[in-house]
Amino acid sequence: MSNGMDLDNESQITLTRTIDAHIDDVFKAWTDPALIEQWQADQAELDAFEGGEYTFTTFGDDEDPEDHTVSGEILAFVENEKLVMSWVHKDEEEDGEDLIFVLEILFKALGDDQTQITLTERGLAHADPESRIFSIEAWNAALEHLAEVMD
Numbered sequence: 328m329s330n331g332m333d334l335d336n337e338s339q340i341t342l343t344r345t346i347d348a349h350i351d352d353v354f355k356a357w358t359d360p361a362l363i364e365q366w367q368a369d370q371a372e373l374d375a376f377e378g379g380e381y382t383f384t385t386f387g388d389d390e391d392p393e394d395h396t397v398s399g400e401i402l403a404f405v406e407n408e409k410l411v412m413s414w415v416h417k418d419e420e421e422d423g424e425d426l427i428f429v430l431e432i433l434f435k436a437l438g439d440d441q442t443q444i445t446l447t448e449r450g451l452a453h454a455d456p457e458s459r460i461f462s463i464e465a466w467n468a469a470l471e472h473l474a475e476v477m478d
Contacts, residue, residue, distance in 0.1 A: 338449060338450060338451060339447060339448065339449045340447070340448045340459070340462060340463055340466065341445065341446070341447045341448075342445070342446045342447075342463070342466055342467065342470060343443065343444065343445045343446075344443070344444045344446075344470045344473075344474065345437060345441055345442070345443050345444075346441065346442050346443075346444060346470075346473065346474050346477050347440060347441055347474070347477065347478065348440065348441070348442060348477035348478075349436075349439060349440060349442065350407045350434055350435075350436040350442045351407060352442075352477060353434060353442040353444065353473075353477065354406060354407045354410075354434055356473055356476065356477065357410055357432060358373060358375040358404075358410065359373075359375070360372055360373050362476075363383065365476050366469065366472045366473045366475075366476045367383060367469055367472070367473070368383035368384055368385050369384060369385050369386045370382075370383070370384040370386075371383050371384075373401075374401065375401070375404065376401065376404055377401055377402070377403055377404040378400065378401060379400070379401040379404070380398070380399070380400055380401070381398060381399060381400075381401065381412065382396060382397075382398040383396065383397050383398070384396045395416070396416075396417055397414055397415060397416045397417075398415055398417075399412050399413035399414050399415045400412065400413045402429070403431075407434055407436075408433070408434055409431070409432070409433055409434065410431075410432045410434075411429065411430070411431045411432075412429070412430045413427070413428075413429055413430075414427070414428040414429065414430040414448070414450075415427050415428075416428075426450070427450055427451070428448050428449060428450035429448075429449045429450060430446070430447070430448055430449075431446070431447045431449070432444060432445070432446050432447075433445040433446075433447075444470065446466060446470070448462065448466065
C-alpha cells in the first residue's frame with residue numbers, strides 16, 4: 328500500500344492509497360454494509376444507490392465510552408468509479424454542533440489486483456489544527472485497516 332496526502336487548504340483533506348485488491352472488491356468494501364462492518368464501523372446501514380441514505384455507528388470502548396454515529400446521503404454512486412456522500416457526525420453534547428462534510432472517494436484500477444483510492448473530505452475549516460490532524464489520522468487508520476481486510 329502506498330500513501331499520499333495533500334493538505335489542500337483548511338477546509339479540505341485529500342488522501343491517496345493503493346490497495347492490493349481488485350477494484351470490484353474495494354468498491355464493495357465501501358458499499359456493502361457487511362464489509363463496511365469489517366473495517367470502518369461496528370454497525371452499518373447503507374442504501375447503495377444515488378439518493379440512498381446511510382448510518383455508520385462505532386461503539387464506545389474503555390478509552391472513549393461514547394458511541395459515534397455518522398449519517399448522510401449518497402450524493403453520487405458510479406460503480407467502481409466514484410462514491411460521494413454527505414458526512415454528518417452528530418455531536419452528542421446538547422450544545423455541540425454537528426460536523427458536516429462531503430466525502431468523495433474515487434476508485435481507479437491499477438491492473439487486475441490493485442486499486443487506487445483518492446479520498447477527499449471537504450467542509451468547513453476544522454475548528455483547530457488538532458481536530459484537523461485527528462481527522463487525517465482517523466482516515467489514515469481507516470484506510471490502513473481497509474488494506475489489511477482486503478489482503
